[in-house]
Amino acid sequence: MQNLNVAIEYIKSEEYLSWVVSNLKWCEHGSDLIDYFDYEGLEEEYANSNERKIIVKRYIQSRIREILKEFKEEQQELLYRTIYSNSKPNEYDFYGHFWSSREDTNPCVEQDFNEEYLLTCAFVPEIIDWVETLKSRMDFLYGKKEKEYYLKKCKIKLINIEKIN
Numbered sequence: 001m002q003n004l005n006v007a008i009e010y011i012k013s014e015e016y017l018s019w020v021v022s023n024l025k026w027c028e029h030g031s032d033l034i035d036y037f038d039y040e041g042l043e044e045e046y047a048n049s050n051e052r053k054i055i056v057k058r059y060i061q062s063r064i065r066e067i068l069k070e071f072k073e074e075q076q077e078l079l080y081r082t083i084y085s086n087s088k089p090n091e092y093d094f095y096g097h098f099w100s101s102r103e104d105t106n107p108c109v110e111q112d113f114n115e116e117y118l119l120t121c122a123f124v125p126e127i128i129d130w131v132e133t134l135k136s137r138m139d140f141l142y143g144k145k146e147k148e149y150y151l152k153k154c155k156i157k158l159i160n161i162e163k164i165n
Helices: 002-011 014-023 033-039 052-074 130-138
Strands: 078-085 098-100 115-122 148-150 156-163
Touching (some): 002 052, 002 130, 014 052, 052 130, 130 148
Antiparallel strands (some): 078 115
């Protein structure tokens, strides 16, 4: 899993740390950095102080250890994604980047006029974008709960398509 090791080094890097501190987010689609400071009982002003970078660096170092432990505990074999569609999805296509090791995943956008489907694919390390996966897992509010894997933009073979509603 060389790609995972490279991704870990990036997450530990000054480049990623600086991105988080300047954008006030863990990842593009994630929660605000301020949420972490509020939860930890730190003042919002402290989150915007010179100490912010030191605190965020400590969080990143601690969280990366937790994430690696989560990967081992999950023992990924299957990934899941729930979508809404007007028709049954094809068995081979691109169905978005965000998948989960949790079967009880939620679709990102609910549309009342479509049907809901739970898609299942095999876990294949080569189709995982490990940097984006780790960034998503870093997110303070959603990283642990969603257990996301960020798939590269490629068609994948579904091994199960289950209509939910």
